[in-house]
Amino acid sequence: MIKLILSDLDETLLDDDGTINSQNITAVQKFVKNGGYFVPNTGRSYKSVFGTLKDLGLNKQSKQYVVSYNGGAIVEIHEDGGEKIIVQHGMDLELAKKIFSLGQIQADIDTHIYTIDTLFIYNISENDEQYMKERSVPYQEMADDNLDFLSNEKTIMKVIFEHRDPNVLQKISDTVNAQLSDKVLTTFSSNRYVEFNPKGSDKGSAGLELADMLGIPRNEVAALGDNLNDAAQIKAAGVGVAVANAKPEIKEMADLVLSKTNNEGAVAEFINEHIGK
Structure with a gap:
């Protein structure tokens, strides 16, 4: 059973215009309510994800996590708006x-x-x-x-x-x-x-680092993505998932290729149709 979903944002969770499909919002809230962790795993700054967390209703979690900078940092975010960098892999x-x-x-x-x-x-x-x-x-x-x-x-x-x-x-x-x-x-x-x-900083290693902190084994981790910077997490996760609009190289390495694109609620498709099956 999948307990941790690591999800890329742009062209995976988000529509092309930067909004979130309502189906994704409903599915993510259901997954979290049932005890799962839904964690954005993005190349962006964690600060740019605050609006996305709010739209998903995840800003009210006692503890929410974000993997940022392509695995450069893992950040713990509290419901009172507080934040704590728990892992960072920087450059000089x-x-x-x-x-x-x-x-x-x-x-x-x-x-x-x-x-x-x-x-x-x-x-x-x-x-x-x-x-x-x-x-x-x-x-x-x-x-x-x-x-x-x-x-x-x-x-x-x-x-x-x-x-x-x-x-x-x-x-x-x-x-x-x-x-x-x-x-x-x-x-x-x-x-x-x-x-x-x-070197050594990527979405896959950071995602598994977070999973280990949460006591979640690799086979209960899923990673969703579309582009080449998602390759590391697609390979590292127990279930690597490519959205329908993913690059051919990502689809080839994924365990599962979804039928829906980012604009059609691909994340919801994975949660509703594949988790637990």
């Missing part, structure tokens, strides 16, 4: 600077730097600005490319680059990995980002 400033510099392959590269509590964006694109707005993601724009200010900020979690041309994203990946492949884990997400975490 010098590594962040190297990734940032190598990724600037052309003038229109949009770059995100996540610390444990803040998203900083350099050279934000119009498309990315709209994407952030739709998902109510808070961020601070950087005035220039000098990253020295980060020495006064909290732990750096990851560096990612945004561009709508997949060839540009691949070129960034190749350029960074040519020098730093032994230090970074590279993933792609949302058909617009290439992401770099420190």
Whole structure:
């Protein structure tokens, strides 16, 4: 019986416009009411998930969990709004600077730097600005490319680059990995980002780390996703689940491929039709 669901957000739980299908809300509430844990497992900051937790009715749990930054942090959130970072896997400033510099392959590269509590964006694109707005993601724009200010900020979690041309994203990946492949884990997400975490930090290992804390064995853990940054959790979970709109590589590695897309209530399909069967 599945007791822990790790779910990606964008293009998995959320509709394309950033909202949540009402079927998903009803199904998640039923699953939690029956004693399960529904945990967002996202590349985003945990702070950007507060609205999603509220929409799902999970902000009223005595303890709710979020896995953020592609496994960079596990956060415990209390019903009074309090939060506690219980696990973090960050990177040092010098590594962040190297990734940032190598990724600037052309003038229109949009770059995100996540610390444990803040998203900083350099050279934000119009498309990315709209994407952030739709998902109510808070961020601070950087005035220039000098990253020295980060020495006064909290732990750096990851560096990612945004561009709508997949060839540009691949070129960034190749350029960074040519020098730093032994230090970074590279993933792609949302058909617009290439992401770099420190080696050893991924959605799968963090998801199982949380499961162990909760006393839940691997075979009672399910992970739902759609894109390449979900591969680690799809492989790690007892049941790896791909939504219908998932990339072919994710469908191939999943134990179960759903018939519904993110826009059709895929999470509800899994909870209602597959858990316990």
